[in-house]
Amino acid sequence: MASPRNSLLQSMPARQFEQIAHLMEPVTLAPRRTLQHANVPIKHVYFVEEGLVSVLASTDTRNAVEVWLVGREGVVGSAAVLGLDSTPLRYLVQIGGSALRIGVDDLRQAMAELPELRALLLDDLHTTLLRSSISAIRPLSPGPRGATFT
Numbered sequence: 807m808a809s810p811r812n813s814l815l816q817s818m819p820a821r822q823f824e825q826i827a828h829l830m831e832p833v834t835l836a837p838r839r840t841l842q843h844a845n846v847p848i849k850h851v852y853f854v855e856e857g858l859v860s861v862l863a864s865t866d867t868r869n870a871v872e873v874w875l876v877g878r879e880g881v882v883g884s885a886a887v888l889g890l891d892s893t894p895l896r897y898l899v900q901i902g903g904s905a906l907r908i909g910v911d912d913l914r915q916a917m918a919e920l921p922e923l924r925a926l927l928l929d930d931l932h933t934t935l936l937r938s939s940i941s942a943i944r945p946l947s948p949g950p951r952g953a954t955f956t
Contacts, residue, residue, distance in 0.1 A: 811855035812880075819922070837900065840899075844893065850883060850907045851886050851887070851907070852881065852907050853908075854881070855903065856905075883897070884934065886914070
């Protein structure tokens, strides 16, 4: 397999990536395609190489809010990294592209055999949670006297 374009996979030592590359399948990310439905068993984890995926949280039976985005720096299906079988979130392709897909069982086996991969994925999840938390507490409107908070 060619060198990955996903920055998480790029940060792995080449020999470790080679150990899991045969487990990964290239897939096309079509716009408006749901990669993971809420509360449905997770079957695959996607390492986005090109495109953009919205992570949506339902606010009621008809509406959802975008809580973060996943691009080529991240992974879709991080709940599986934590050992969870499903998530209340939905992952929807916003901008088409491509990804490398791996089955959840294969990923979990690889994480058990490659502690560096496990640490990398957990660190990415931690970073995602921090970014989400920070964006939730920052005001989106101008502050006093027109100052903008970023």
